[in-house]
Amino acid sequence: MKGGISINNLSFSYPDGTKALNNISFKVVEKERVAVLGPNGAGKTTMVMHLNGINDIQSGTVSIGNEKINTVNLKKIRKNVGIVFQDPDQQLFMPSVYEDVIFGPKNFGFTEEEIEKNSKEALVKVGMYDHKDKSPHHLSLGQKRKVAIATVIVSNPKIVIFDEPSSNLDPSSRRELIDIIKSLDSTVLLVTHDIPLALELCPRTIVLKEGSLLCDMATNEFLKNDLLMREARVELPFGFELHHEIHHIKNEDNDLLNHKHSD
Amino acid sequence: MSNKHSSPNLNTASYLIDVEPVEKIISVLVLSLSLAFNDIRNTFTFTTILFCIMCFVYVSIPSIKFLIGRMYVIIPFILFSLFLPFLSKSGSIIYEYKNISIYQGGLFEMSNILLKSTAGVAMAVALSSTTSQFDIIKGLERLKFPKIFVSILSFALRYISVYISEFQRIRLSMKSRGFNNKGLSDSRSLAYAGSAMLIRGFERGEKVYSSMIARGFDGNLFINKKKWNKSKLLYFLCSVALITNIISLSL
Numbered sequence: 001m002k003g004g005i006s007i008n009n010l011s012f013s014y015p016d017g018t019k020a021l022n023n024i025s026f027k028v029v030e031k032e033r034v035a036v037l038g039p040n041g042a043g044k045t046t047m048v049m050h051l052n053g054i055n056d057i058q059s060g061t062v063s064i065g066n067e068k069i070n071t072v073n074l075k076k077i078r079k080n081v082g083i084v085f086q087d088p089d090q091q092l093f094m095p096s097v098y099e100d101v102i103f104g105p106k107n108f109g110f111t112e113e114e115i116e117k118n119s120k121e122a123l124v125k126v127g128m129y130d131h132k133d134k135s136p137h138h139l140s141l142g143q144k145r146k147v148a149i150a151t152v153i154v155s156n157p158k159i160v161i162f163d164e165p166s167s168n169l170d171p172s173s174r175r176e177l178i179d180i181i182k183s184l185d186s187t188v189l190l191v192t193h194d195i196p197l198a199l200e201l202c203p204r205t206i207v208l209k210e211g212s213l214l215c216d217m218a219t220n221e222f223l224k225n226d227l228l229m230r231e232a233r234v235e236l237p238f239g240f241e242l243h244h245e246i247h248h249i250k251n252e253d254n255d256l257l258n259h260k261h262s263d
Numbered sequence: 264m265s266n267k268h269s270s271p272n273l274n275t276a277s278y279l280i281d282v283e284p285v286e287k288i289i290s291v292l293v294l295s296l297s298l299a300f301n302d303i304r305n306t307f308t309f310t311t312i313l314f315c316i317m318c319f320v321y322v323s324i325p326s327i328k329f330l331i332g333r334m335y336v337i338i339p340f341i342l343f344s345l346f347l348p349f350l351s352k353s354g355s356i357i358y359e360y361k362n363i364s365i366y367q368g369g370l371f372e373m374s375n376i377l378l379k380s381t382a383g384v385a386m387a388v389a390l391s392s393t394t395s396q397f398d399i400i401k402g403l404e405r406l407k408f409p410k411i412f413v414s415i416l417s418f419a420l421r422y423i424s425v426y427i428s429e430f431q432r433i434r435l436s437m438k439s440r441g442f443n444n445k446g447l448s449d450s451r452s453l454a455y456a457g458s459a460m461l462i463r464g465f466e467r468g469e470k471v472y473s474s475m476i477a478r479g480f481d482g483n484l485f486i487n488k489k490k491w492n493k494s495k496l497l498y499f500l501c502s503v504a505l506i507t508n509i510i511s512l513s514l
Contacts, residue, residue: 049473052477054473054476054477075479078476078477078478078479079479082477082478083474083477085470085473085474085477087470089422089425089467090467090470090471090473090474091474093418093421093422093471093474093475094421094484095395095397095417095420095421096397103475103478103480104478104479106483107478107479107480107481107483108478108479136421137421137424137425151478152478155478
């Protein structure tokens with residue numbers, strides 16, 4: 001299975017009739033990093049839940065690689081699409097860090113050797129190997145978030161989705177998070193309100209508003225468009241110098257975009 | 264790979280810490296029930312079982328101080344049993360002073376309650392000092408307790424501290440706005456806070472379930488099988504208790 005995402009005319013309503021998604025269509029190529037922005041209630045998390053098959057597809061199609069999500073291939077899809085949820089306490093429910101990390105691989109049928117090797121690699125990658133025997137409740141928020149990432153990357157998913165990964169993190173934990181995301185060799189979808197984070201990590205941005213796709217464009221172009229930003233209820237942090245930031249990351253962005261186009 | 268030595272409440276020096284939790288749970292049940300079904304007047308059986316229990320407790324706890332520090336729960340039983348020689352008017356009177364009499368039957372009942380409750384609590388302390396709470400739950404799963412029951416227990420244990428922290432934050436925010444919980448009218452606010460916690464708990468439950476199925480959950484929660492040791496001592500103690508019981512019943 002490849003790590004591309006293809007969403008076509010996806011619509012979704014909650015049982016109470018609230019329309020959360022309205023004819024959304026876009027594609028993400030393998031190993032691309034894309035930010036998903038939008039105000040609260042725009043449908044970002046609802047959309048993300050479709051990519052892993054947690055929300056049933058009511059209308060439209062969602063494909064991961066070349067496979068459309070259906071009830072038959074759900075396990076395969078979930079193995080290849082990992083979600084790091086916003087609240088780590090939501091993700092870490094086992095008695096110890098290690099047991100939480102191996103929860104996914106065990107369910108996905110990895111062998112004991114693979115589980116041992118992958119769990120060690122994942123915990124080392126996020127810098128939490130020394131905490132493997134601790135209870136998740138005794139960790140700081142930054143540590144919990146790192147473990148939550150390990151619980152997902154341990155299964156080597158082709159796509160990793162982050163839901164508000166930087167919320168409530170102190171600056172150094174945020175920096176560590178950025179380094180971890182940069183080190184991933186997967187397609188990354190980053191749902192966030194943290195504009196500098198989106199700008200640093202994702203050359204491309206998708207903006208949702210009231211369940212519809214407002215725009216799909218280069219992140220720096222979006223952030224230069226005041227009118228669009230206002231419509232999306234997005235603003236740069238006070239004192240944030242966009243031109244300098246863009247200058248700093250421009251080369252990295254270009255490299256990444258060129259790589260996608262050459263694919 | 265295990266987390267069995269990570270809790271500060273565990274006695275890592277005890278060799279029972281590496282013993283299969285199921286064996287310890289079964290031993291506690293066998294020894295407790297053996298003692299419960301016997302009477303102090305059946306001296307040989309009672310003291311033999313009590314000796315087995317003392318052996319189990321001795322190899323489990325780091326010190327007597329540790330044990331006593333965790334046995335406050337039996338204080339009500341002790342207080343209650345101290346009145347029995349005066350209140351339970353069974354058997355002959357062995358001592359009398361003015362209108363106060365001490366009955367032999369009451370003395371036996373007092374000793375029974377004192378010894379049985381002390382032994383029971385000591386066994387519980389011994390079990391919890393050599394087995395983490397989660398390992399006890401996993402042991403229950405291996406004893407074929409219903410999966411749903413085991414899962415509920417596990418989640419309760421994992422999230423109780425999360426809820427306590429959350430409720431403390433709510434209390435703090437209430438206090439910062441002048442709440443001082445003095446009287447019946449203030450308990451209404453506490454009730455609202457409690458109901459808010461319940462709703463949050465329900466929502467959290469749904470979210471946790473989402474994150475579980477996102478990682479392929481198919482009904483099996485505990486899938487990490489640790490390697491445990493067997494204990495000849497526990498087999499021996501349980502066998503002695505059972506054999507003594509059988510002999511006592513057959514006589």
